[in-house]
Amino acid sequence: MADKSHISETDIIARYFAPLAAETPGAFSLRDDAGLIQPPDGMDVVLTTDVILSGVHFLESGAPQDVAYKALAVNVSDLCAKGADPAVYLLSLALPDNPEERWLEGIREGLAEAQTDFGCTLLGGDTVRTPGPATLSITAAGYVPKGQMVHRFGAGEGDMVYVTGTIGDAALGLLLSQGANAAKGSLSADQVAFLRERYRRPQPRIAAIEIVRAHANAAMDVSDGLAGDFFKLCAASGVGGSIDAAKVPTSEAAASWITVQPERFHNAITGGDDYEILLTVSRNASADIETACAQAGIDVSPIGRILSADSGVEILDENGNPLELSQKSFSHF
Amino acid sequence: MADKSHISETDIIARYFAPLAAETPGAFSLRDDAGLIQPPDGMDVVLTTDVILSGVHFLESGAPQDVAYKALAVNVSDLCAKGADPAVYLLSLALPDNPEERWLEGIREGLAEAQTDFGCTLLGGDTVRTPGPATLSITAAGYVPKGQMVHRFGAGEGDMVYVTGTIGDAALGLLLSQGANAAKGSLSADQVAFLRERYRRPQPRIAAIEIVRAHANAAMDVSDGLAGDFFKLCAASGVGGSIDAAKVPTSEAAASWITVQPERFHNAITGGDDYEILLTVSRNASADIETACAQAGIDVSPIGRILSADSGVEILDENGNPLELSQKSFSHF
Numbered sequence: 001m002a003d004k005s006h007i008s009e010t011d012i013i014a015r016y017f018a019p020l021a022a023e024t025p026g027a028f029s030l031r032d033d034a035g036l037i038q039p040p041d042g043m044d045v046v047l048t049t050d051v052i053l054s055g056v057h058f059l060e061s062g063a064p065q066d067v068a069y070k071a072l073a074v075n076v077s078d079l080c081a082k083g084a085d086p087a088v089y090l091l092s093l094a095l096p097d098n099p100e101e102r103w104l105e106g107i108r109e110g111l112a113e114a115q116t117d118f119g120c121t122l123l124g125g126d127t128v129r130t131p132g133p134a135t136l137s138i139t140a141a142g143y144v145p146k147g148q149m150v151h152r153f154g155a156g157e158g159d160m161v162y163v164t165g166t167i168g169d170a171a172l173g174l175l176l177s178q179g180a181n182a183a184k185g186s187l188s189a190d191q192v193a194f195l196r197e198r199y200r201r202p203q204p205r206i207a208a209i210e211i212v213r214a215h216a217n218a219a220m221d222v223s224d225g226l227a228g229d230f231f232k233l234c235a236a237s238g239v240g241g242s243i244d245a246a247k248v249p250t251s252e253a254a255a256s257w258i259t260v261q262p263e264r265f266h267n268a269i270t271g272g273d274d275y276e277i278l279l280t281v282s283r284n285a286s287a288d289i290e291t292a293c294a295q296a297g298i299d300v301s302p303i304g305r306i307l308s309a310d311s312g313v314e315i316l317d318e319n320g321n322p323l324e325l326s327q328k329s330f331s332h333f
Numbered sequence: 334m335a336d337k338s339h340i341s342e343t344d345i346i347a348r349y350f351a352p353l354a355a356e357t358p359g360a361f362s363l364r365d366d367a368g369l370i371q372p373p374d375g376m377d378v379v380l381t382t383d384v385i386l387s388g389v390h391f392l393e394s395g396a397p398q399d400v401a402y403k404a405l406a407v408n409v410s411d412l413c414a415k416g417a418d419p420a421v422y423l424l425s426l427a428l429p430d431n432p433e434e435r436w437l438e439g440i441r442e443g444l445a446e447a448q449t450d451f452g453c454t455l456l457g458g459d460t461v462r463t464p465g466p467a468t469l470s471i472t473a474a475g476y477v478p479k480g481q482m483v484h485r486f487g488a489g490e491g492d493m494v495y496v497t498g499t500i501g502d503a504a505l506g507l508l509l510s511q512g513a514n515a516a517k518g519s520l521s522a523d524q525v526a527f528l529r530e531r532y533r534r535p536q537p538r539i540a541a542i543e544i545v546r547a548h549a550n551a552a553m554d555v556s557d558g559l560a561g562d563f564f565k566l567c568a569a570s571g572v573g574g575s576i577d578a579a580k581v582p583t584s585e586a587a588a589s590w591i592t593v594q595p596e597r598f599h600n601a602i603t604g605g606d607d608y609e610i611l612l613t614v615s616r617n618a619s620a621d622i623e624t625a626c627a628q629a630g631i632d633v634s635p636i637g638r639i640l641s642a643d644s645g646v647e648i649l650d651e652n653g654n655p656l657e658l659s660q661k662s663f664s665h666f
Contacts, residue, residue, distance in 0.1 A: 028484065028486065031485060031486055031569045032415075032484050032485045032486065032569070033381060033411045033414060033415065033485055033553050033554065034379045034380060034381035034411050034412065034415050034417070034482075035379070035380050035381070036377055036378070036379055036380075036477075036482050037377065037378045037380060038377050038378075038479070039372055039378065044369055044370065044371050045369070045370045045371075045372065045378060046367045046368070046369055047367060047368050047369075047370060047421075047423060047456060047457060047472070047474065048366060048367035048368070048423075048457065049423040049424075049425050049457060049458060049459050049470075049472060050425070050459050051425045051427055051459050051461045051470065053427060053461060053463055053465075055464065056461065056462065056463065056464075078366045078367050079367065081366060082365075082366065082367045084367070088380075090380060090381075090382040090472055091382075092382050092383070092384045092425075092470045092472075094384055094386060094468060123380060124380060124381065124382060125382060126382050126383050126384050126470075128384045128386060128389065129389065130386055130389065130465060130466065130468070131388065131389075131465065131466060132386075132463060132464065132465015132466050132468070133463065133464060133465050135427060135463070135465070135468060135470075137382075137384065137425045137427075137459075137468075137470035139380070139382060139423055139425075139472035141380065144369075146371070149367075149369050151361065151365050152364060152365045152366055153361065153364055153365065220366050221366065236364045236365070
């Protein structure tokens with residue numbers, strides 16, 4: 001073997017990633033070329049994949065712990081919105097030449113935290129060197145009882161539209177991290193910290209999985225902005241729909257800022273990175289879902305309704321007039 | 334929506350990738366946030382992931398058709414070596430800003446060809462923009478009857494070591510593509526083309542899947558070089574082993590070159606990209622596997638044996654002396 005002063009691929013796997021797979025049946029301590037899953041009887045497997053790139057999905061100055069946490073969070077968030085319980089994930093890691101061990105240790109820490117928070121473990125992966133930015137590509141697998149996966153395209157005319165949690169915190173937090181100033185005095189230091197934290201550590205709605213499965217006709221996670229994601233949900237379902245801007249739930253921090261600078265509402269509903277769940281339910285299920293969410297300690301807000309296909313898709317202001325949005329959501333291209 | 338002169342993410346998916354998912358049950362025409370697989374009764378799911386980067390795993394001048402074909406091939410190759418039948422795959426694509434549509438069309442074509450050759454279809458994916466090199470990250474899923482996955486770590490003392498096909502063609506083909514000259518007159522134009530093609534279009538051993546499952550105690554695909562991969566197989570299995578260099582199967586083209594430049598044998602067994610299957614079988618199963626391979630039209634060669642752990646791992650020359658290898662296999666770090 002050539003003498004190499006830097007860490008080998010085998011060492012990277014053994015030192016940083018095998019510990020993350022220690023509890024995974026079917027990961028074989030990452031000593032095989034593939035992982036095995038044995039879905040429990042009566043369960044289907046939901047698979048989703050999302051890529052996270054340095055400088056694109058996170059600030060290049062971002063701590064590796066946060067990068068890794070977010071990479072798993074965004075994948076698990078997709079599973080939650082499909083009603084699937086997270087089980088395992090595969091990680092493809094493209095690393096700069098001679099990666100710093102401190103950086104790798106940060107990635108390991110972030111994944112370890114995320115695994116614990118989300119209830120899934122590492123199944124396998126691949127590690128390569130890239131001349132480009134560090135890239136984490138994760139595929140997550142979850143289980144759902146046969147036939148119970150919830151789709152983006154299941155919305156029907158007359159459905160109520162709900163969203164969990166609050167919208168816009170992450171987008172506003174990112175603005176702050178990028179140097180935007182909230183209007184003087186409109187945000188306390190705690191509120192600034194809260195908004196930044198919502199960008200830094202997205203929290204997929206694990207507690208909502210069963211509720212989504214039980215009640216939602218259609219669901220998706222809000223990752224690219226509420227406005228654009230609502231548009232996508234309606235388009236996929238072949239329906240129209242409207243959201244009342246006044247009903248879109250905002251945190252105290254976001255509301256403080258928006259009160260002083262109303263144009264920030266636009267950032268809030270188009271900025272993305274919320275990782276809340278947007279869902280529709282039949283009108284007669286609205287009481288049930290509100291009760292179920294209350295019992296699970298999840299805030300959920302009715303924000304609009306699904307209309308016929310020819311009604312179009314709109315966000316309405318308090319006078320019932322459609323908002324003009326220069327761009328409905330984040331797009332990579 | 335902002336007016337954009339270039340292609341949108343939605344258009345990329347609809348135009349280039351949805352056709353690849355048209356036949357996939359559970360892909361929902363790529364209109365959902367995740368894909369669904371319903372493993373047939375009695376089947377386990379094998380998951381593997383591999384990344385392919387422009388300029389690292391393929392020449393930057395490489396045709397997109399070849400890049401895409403190889404990206405799927407290397408994943409399917411892992412499934413073959415585990416005894417799993419390829420079913421579906423997810424594709425994460427990191428693209429340069431404003432990708433050329435001709436390039437995307439080439440990616441689509443290469444994947445379409447590979448799908449047909451390997452018998453699997455697209456289940457889902459993600460598309461992002463990168464300031465770095467184009468990156469294809471694929472996760473492939475295959476099915477294997479419960480409990481029959483074949484592992485890298487199953488080799489036992491006394492096993493015979495086999496490898497399918499011929500070794501070193503791709504490594505020598507890459508050398509040629511990089512401008513190396515074969516010794517004058519040692520290779521015909523057809524032989525040069527053959528070696529390059531083996532690098533350009535790896536052929537995972539689909540026809541060997543059932544045979545691996547039925548007979549192999551341990552198996553892995555040869556992707557990083559026979560020498561290093563044999564070392565990994567022995568290490569994972571906790572055994573020693575030896576390969577007889579003289580028994581390593583080479584193509585006519587590779588043999589012609591090696592005859593004139595014997596040092597090219599070193600490239601052949603350490604270069605990688607063979608995508609053949611390295612496997613071990615119990616001594617009493619050797620006739621069976623040779624018969625099964627002959628019936629399936631697969632060349633398979635006995636190249637060595639598995640020894641006790643304290644015997645070490647070696648490649649022996651014709652006098653029984655261990656070869657000195659400066660580097661046993663390709664490593665990214």
